[in-house]
Amino acid sequence: MKLLAIVAHPDDAAIFCGGTLAKHAERGDHVTVAHMTRGEYGGLGSDTEEDVATVRTEESRAAGDVLGVDEVEFLGFKDGRVEYSLENRLALVDTLRKYDPDVVLTHFKDDMHPDHQATARLVTDAYYMASLPLVETDFEPCDPDNIYFFGKPTSSFEAETFVDISGYLDTKIGALEQHVSQIDFLIDHGGIDAEFDNLVDSLRAEGMTLGKRVGCEAAEGFAPLHEQARDFLMD
Template structure:
């Protein structure tokens, strides 16, 4: 199986689905994280270029902790737009990397980059198997798309993954994003649910786990109401 997370910013995969990614990597699956942007707006007292370089390095270290490969696209932080050109770029990304399962943002989210990424990935998934649509890579059809979301949105999980054995790995990966741990601590009002990033992520995983009788879990909403052998309900 090839599991691919397509996320707007360098820390999104670790925060929202890091345990699931680590669990699949540990069983030998190919795991790839595709970053739409380098998160160059999310920081203090630096230039966009300097912050982008820092966040890319942090993302590489975090992905290595999870056992994932990384790919960086060249969208601009805070400025991802929905267009046919961008949709076709995502079509070609899916065709090039040929994932079995795609993880991405839920459609309802405060961050505009998250919302737009969700829409682009969903529509690219719909189009990437069309044989008459020509791009640089050959048509490909992933099995399913699973969405992750913030507890402050209308997101209500339907599929739960037991990450009890991988919560510590997830937290270790998040800590690699040193610039963001500090940024979110100071950025209160907008991302208030992550003021204390590690503690809040752990608490959310514990709450989700209790609903399924496990210590820690991550939750997803599938595009198609099916379950695969491993990314399925507990």
């Protein structure tokens, strides 16, 4: 099985689906994390955008190593400036075709961050277009089985599919902790995104709460575009 997570920013994979990525990677599935941006706006004002992006790229690769993923890619979009356009939709079609995944993970459409909103729409529409032979890009058409959306408690996101990440919660937290530059940044922005106060503790508590909801030690929740899954996103 091949799994592709397309996330807007370098720390999004660990925050939203790190346990699931680690579980699939350990099973032997091919796991790729593609970042729309290098997160160059995620600084406290003392560094240039390029300095921030360089640090966050390194942090993302370190987090990928912790999760055990096969590939970490950056798609070249600008942080805070991801826009919906035909050109960008075709770029995402090409990304899907390049990796030919069975399952795609990405952001839920209802989200405070405009990059998350744009990413959700681009990936969803690219998913539809990726299989069409007359849509010409650099790679051959592909036909992923499903998209699973992850979301934030500040949105209308409601999980329907839960992945048991018992035994992987510490790995998820370990991956998040590689994003050293963002821990203080996100805490500093707690007034904007309240769930980012005490981020590590909050994510651990959220995982355990979702686990209790579905009868396991820890879980991550997703909303599928269609159909349902159980233990893994797809067996």
